[in-house]
Amino acid sequence: MRLKWSGDDALVWLSGGTLAVIFLLVAGLVLIIAVHGLGFFWPQDLTRYVLRDGRIILGQEMYHETVRGVDRTGGTTFGYRIRVKTGNQALYPNGHTWFEEGQVVARDAPRRAVVVERTAGGDVFGFLESFVDDGRIVAEGHEAVWSAYRERFPELERLRRQQALSIELSAADGRRYAVPLSDVLRLYGPNAMSAWDRIRHYMAGAWTYLWASPRDGNSRGGVYPAIFGTAVMVVIMAVVVMPFGVLAAFYLREYGRPGPLLGVVRVAVNSLAGVPSIVFGVFGLGFFVYFLGGTLDRVFYQEALPEPTFGRGGILWCALTLALLTLPVVIVAVEEGLAAVPVALREASHAVGATRFETLWRVVLPVVLPSILTGLILSVARAAGTVAPLMIIGVVAFAPELPVDGVWPFVHLEREFMHLGYHIFDTGFRPAGGEAALPMAYTTTLLLLVTVAVLNAAAIGLRTRLRRRYSLSAAQA
Amino acid sequence: MATAREPSTPKIVQDLPVIDIQDVSFWYGENAALRNVSMAIDRHGITAYIGPSGCGKTTLLRLMNRMNDLVPQTRMTGSIRMNGKDIYGANVDVTRLRRRVGMVFQQPNPFPKSIYENVAYGPRIHGVKSGEFLDEIVERCLRRAVLWDEVQDQLEESALKLSAGQQQRLCIARAVAVEPEVLLMDEPCSSLDPVATSRIEELMLDLKDDYTIVIVTHNMQQAARVSDFTGFMLEGELVETGVTDVLFTTPRDRRTEDYITGRAG
Numbered sequence: 001m002r003l004k005w006s007g008d009d010a011l012v013w014l015s016g017g018t019l020a021v022i023f024l025l026v027a028g029l030v031l032i033i034a035v036h037g038l039g040f041f042w043p044q045d046l047t048r049y050v051l052r053d054g055r056i057i058l059g060q061e062m063y064h065e066t067v068r069g070v071d072r073t074g075g076t077t078f079g080y081r082i083r084v085k086t087g088n089q090a091l092y093p094n095g096h097t098w099f100e101e102g103q104v105v106a107r108d109a110p111r112r113a114v115v116v117e118r119t120a121g122g123d124v125f126g127f128l129e130s131f132v133d134d135g136r137i138v139a140e141g142h143e144a145v146w147s148a149y150r151e152r153f154p155e156l157e158r159l160r161r162q163q164a165l166s167i168e169l170s171a172a173d174g175r176r177y178a179v180p181l182s183d184v185l186r187l188y189g190p191n192a193m194s195a196w197d198r199i200r201h202y203m204a205g206a207w208t209y210l211w212a213s214p215r216d217g218n219s220r221g222g223v224y225p226a227i228f229g230t231a232v233m234v235v236i237m238a239v240v241v242m243p244f245g246v247l248a249a250f251y252l253r254e255y256g257r258p259g260p261l262l263g264v265v266r267v268a269v270n271s272l273a274g275v276p277s278i279v280f281g282v283f284g285l286g287f288f289v290y291f292l293g294g295t296l297d298r299v300f301y302q303e304a305l306p307e308p309t310f311g312r313g314g315i316l317w318c319a320l321t322l323a324l325l326t327l328p329v330v331i332v333a334v335e336e337g338l339a340a341v342p343v344a345l346r347e348a349s350h351a352v353g354a355t356r357f358e359t360l361w362r363v364v365l366p367v368v369l370p371s372i373l374t375g376l377i378l379s380v381a382r383a384a385g386t387v388a389p390l391m392i393i394g395v396v397a398f399a400p401e402l403p404v405d406g407v408w409p410f411v412h413l414e415r416e417f418m419h420l421g422y423h424i425f426d427t428g429f430r431p432a433g434g435e436a437a438l439p440m441a442y443t444t445t446l447l448l449l450v451t452v453a454v455l456n457a458a459a460i461g462l463r464t465r466l467r468r469r470y471s472l473s474a475a476q477a
Numbered sequence: 478m479a480t481a482r483e484p485s486t487p488k489i490v491q492d493l494p495v496i497d498i499q500d501v502s503f504w505y506g507e508n509a510a511l512r513n514v515s516m517a518i519d520r521h522g523i524t525a526y527i528g529p530s531g532c533g534k535t536t537l538l539r540l541m542n543r544m545n546d547l548v549p550q551t552r553m554t555g556s557i558r559m560n561g562k563d564i565y566g567a568n569v570d571v572t573r574l575r576r577r578v579g580m581v582f583q584q585p586n587p588f589p590k591s592i593y594e595n596v597a598y599g600p601r602i603h604g605v606k607s608g609e610f611l612d613e614i615v616e617r618c619l620r621r622a623v624l625w626d627e628v629q630d631q632l633e634e635s636a637l638k639l640s641a642g643q644q645q646r647l648c649i650a651r652a653v654a655v656e657p658e659v660l661l662m663d664e665p666c667s668s669l670d671p672v673a674t675s676r677i678e679e680l681m682l683d684l685k686d687d688y689t690i691v692i693v694t695h696n697m698q699q700a701a702r703v704s705d706f707t708g709f710m711l712e713g714e715l716v717e718t719g720v721t722d723v724l725f726t727t728p729r730d731r732r733t734e735d736y737i738t739g740r741a742g
Binding site: 258347 | 572
């Protein structure tokens with residue numbers, strides 16, 4: 001006898017399967033970002049390839065991809081094509097090269113191969129030949145040059161100003177190339193590194209990344225200004241949006257008389273959430289930058305005109321635009337929280353003679369606090385990740401000055417600033433830095449992801465604690 | 478806030494009924510909930526309203542402290558006087574009225590705050606700031622609600638950790654903390670077990686020396702056990718009122734008799 005077919009079974013599999021697919025996609029995305037992002041600082045080995053055509057190439061393998069070919073008998077063959085980062089764009093155009101794996105005659109990892117990180121122009125790979133001081137060779141050979149460099153390393157910052165010192169390297173094919181010491185940022189031989197050395201190198205790289213300014217067209221160095229800019233902007237945004245959102249929600253739920261007008265307002269608020277973010281950018285440009293900023297300039301910064309002070313993109317306008325963008329998020333979250341406050345609690349307060357305000361302030365507000373925090377979390381996460389509208393109102397790829405610094409009046413809200421999201425766009429997709437900057441895009445993405453995750457976790461933790469304190473369901477437990 | 482109960486009403490008023498309901502009708506939107514209800518409620522006694530669900534007894538109770546003001550689209554005619562003064566008059570301060578007419582609800586509804594703060598809430602609202610004085614009020618009211626012995630060591634703990642019966646007694650303590658004259662109780666035991674119910678009933682009998690208590694219940698035994706006066710309501714009408722013993726033993730109205738003997742409702 002056949003069992004009756006149950007629609008439940010199908011739905012369980014369908015819904016469960018959907019969830020599994022979503023989970024796999026998210027996990028895969030995070031994994032890719034994490035692997036690439038975290039691998040960025042790891043000192044990768046330098047490999048020397050000897051090719052069939054006689055070329056000798058020293059570099060780091062970037063990709064390894066399958067190519068399908070056709071052999072003489074018409075059958076399909078599979079081979080690999082390797083892309084190697086060669087560095088040193090003066091000798092190798094683009095700083096990378098492709099060749100088929102079949103062409104490789106021999107490969108090894110020479111212990112003496114070194115990487116020179118430069119302040120500009122990308123890395124140089126090669127072998128140390130000589131240390132030159134004002135045209136005079138003071139050291140020759142790997143060990144001697146290395147120790148000469150080591151000796152001067154502590155004073156590198158000061159020596160940078162002297163143009164006389166330089167290190168001469170030879171490429172794998174014997175060509176010589178001199179790097180002025182003023183350009184050298186770091187010198188290391190990855191192949192000779194112990195695991196401990198590598199970890200230290202990794203840590204140093206990660207530290208620099210977090211706390212240094214970018215260089216070399218954002219492809220190298222750190223993202224500190226972007227972290228700082230993003231944080232400052234989000235804080236200003238939150239300070240503006242929270243009172244507005246919370247008060248608006250209180251009016252909508254507590255004071256506004258239910259009716260068509262309130263309905264229209266609510267629909268408008270919800271629709272605001274669906275407006276493309278770039279439209280907010282255009283509004284920000286027109287209203288905040290041109291109108292408000294322009295007016296401020298005419299009234300308070302007359303002497304600086306026609307050079308605009310507030311009448312151009314800046315961190316304040318970005319924060320205000322994002323506050324507008326995230327307003328519906330806050331309103332909806334707080335409104336839902338208010339709707340969930342039991343009538344019995346309000347009545348209990350009224351019954352001892354509390355006014356409406358006292359009831360709101362002393363009874364309702366503590367209970368909706370977790371919802372207010374939820375609104376804050378959601379708006380911060382949204383604001384930290386939104387880039388499109390900011391690109392036209394004040395976010396730039398490289399800003400030399402931070403929005404908050406030691407120069408009076410310390411907070412410079414009119415300044416353009418760097419943003420993590422825009423940094424990803426700039427390093428990942430702008431040809432200026434070339435492909436050299438691509439790995440950094442992963443790292444910055446990871447950083448942004450971690451920042452938002454940490455923010456969320458912190459706020460969720462806080463919310464759980466508040467909920468426990470003001471829990472309405474504990475009695476039934 | 479007075480320390481001790483002082484006669485806040487002049488002597489001449491003492492003889493008046495505390496609450497005098499005259500010809501009250503009430504509508505939620507188009508639906509009539511009460512029809513021409515009139516009744517006087519005497520001082521220092523327990524008056525119970527019984528009747529089947531939806532008969533309007535809770536509505537009547539909530540009119541006595543103007544709790545129904547909070548419900549939109551309602552309409553009332555007739556008058557309710559407290560100590561001779563119309564509580565729906567033009568110059569009535571609703572918060573003052575509610576302070577004098579406290580209320581205990583069907584479901585225990587303590588605030589999600591500490592036990593202490595629950596009781597101190599009302600006095601704080603009405604301007605008591607001194608911590609010592611508040612401590613005193615909290616202890617007195619918790620003792621009054623026969624809860625002190627159970628909670629004196631956990632005053633700072635959440636009120637939500639208490640059992641339902643304890644929560645309801647806490648709500649009574651909260652209500653008496655603002656020194657009301659009248660205590661309205663809307664089916665205060667309907668969510669409690671028999672043991673907790675009997676404790677609340679004992680408490681009511683104890684409280685009636687100091688307060689005028691009006692209770693709504695659809696538990697007839699409860700009304701018979703605790704109340705001095707009973708009103709029977711049916712479909713928005715107050716069918717019969719009287720001294721409890723009389724009403725339960727020799728009802729005058731046929732409908733009352735049907736209800737209390739279990740033939741209807």
